[in-house]
Amino acid sequence: MIARRTLLASALALPLPARAGEPWDAVVDPATGTLGAALAQAEKAGRPFRILLRPGIFTEKLTVRVPGLTLQGSPGTVLQYGTAAGTAKPGGGSWGTGGSGTLAIAAPNVTLRGLTIRNSFDYIGARRDGAGNGAQAVALAVGREADHMIVDRCVLLGYQDSFYLQARSLITDTRIVGGVDFIFGGAAAWFEGCEIVTRYVPNADGFGYVAAPSTPAAQEFGLVFSRCRLRREAGVPDGSTWLGRPWRAGGNMALMGQAAFLQCWIDAHIRREGWTWMGYKGPDGEQRRLTPPEARLWEFGNAGPGAAPAGADRRLLTAEAAKRFTRANVIGF
Template identity: 45%
Template structure:
């Protein structure tokens, strides 16, 4: 009888411990790998768990990310990896590299290498967790002690969807950084009920991305920066019909972000190397659309969008104006919503062209 009571108590304790580290309504048996703070998971690190995934990706390889802070620079190079956290506030993946800082080999991380999580394979999924780049942006912004390598030193990406990524799904995920938080540079992706926080250009890239019911939170910068930030910065290829589409999202702000200080975005022509020199890619014609989004008063109601400079073929610095790109909105609401020459509104028929099936080029992600 005593032994039965002891075993029962032990089972109850084990069950309670599992509940503290596993997502609600999930058991460890549902996962192919587990990474737990107490070290009792199948793998000690997320990188080790991903490395053990099958290379063919025939079925989802589910990884339980237990409650805790996981400092890793994670590359997803196997298809069909599904990361499932305990809760977006509890399971936090982070790293603290900026583009202008040195890698272990002495070379700069660069924009394409500084991300905390880089996805280079199809069918990636993440849910109920956070991904952050914790580089001290504010501490280094005007610091004479920070001597970055290269012109983009303060860029610090949290998540990058790189070449090879496609059909990526993120649900109930927090993405946090300052400059360049989310780099959607390839493939098709959908973000549902996510919160993306940053200040400068914090959702950017050339991929197809649909944001449904997400929060876009602008973070504060020093008062010496009259333009506190920019949200969407697409570099969509001109031949691609859709880029960044925000559907029923909320544009919010941290305390300290002034009224009228944030632009909806600007179109980016990234520098490329061509046979006749290096200059802004003339084939990039950014596409970003806000559909039925609520906007707080930090959005610049009059201007809406800003121009962005790039280097032309002749070496001159040229501004790509909002009217020369594909920057639109429809049914905007809230104190930051307005109509102006610079803020081009679609009509209902035009907005209907940005249906999910078109944005995602025929891909129909599950719910």
């Protein structure tokens, strides 16, 4: 029985003959195969590769290293793992935030479609028990090598640091769920038609920050949200959540966060002040704050009960300035 199961798993991870309308190089069923085996096959192929995942749960922590790979989910396909910053690595040491991701992308021109990617770390339990270093637990990590990343019609689930972006990315019609800094990084990224959902956390004083851009000062654009919907889970109160805060990662003075929300619908959980500061350690070792007026944090044409204007630090683009914020300008594709 074990031998037969192994043979089935291996077969499903091998390239299959292309069918009309389904030109898949590998089709994987979680009952009999693994995504890891299919990725290994893709690496051996040495060319762009297409993988279809059947419905079910894949409990795997993986890195994509194949340029041009397409990973397509089916309704009910879930990729999950439960690693957070500070949890032990196999072979010794512990994961950092960037290494905690359920799925990491480390190659250019990768496309993800129709997947649910979840970090299943017990954030609520860790918070209750005082465990972990803030419980950063990434669902999807797009590394610096992953230029021209596409995420389409996916669901990304976490609590703190759900989605980490460090390379040019296009994110369309995707549901992104989290709480603290749950869309973050130094990438130029264009989010279009996405649903961005703040999670409920029992006994929380506040409900976090949507965006934490760490954009290089020399880079014109960072995290740009176009025609997205900012919603909340049941129990998240009005005026409890920040649009975001600028992240000067590692105290790097060359980072000056950039984010913009353009023609989005914003629910009443977003605070009237909009943006807030984030602390960092300066070159002299002193603790400092990077404030919204120092960073490049903007809105334009938003609607809904949580939309601007409100507060001196919640700045609106002029119609002329907003013309610069196009998909072509932000990411070039």
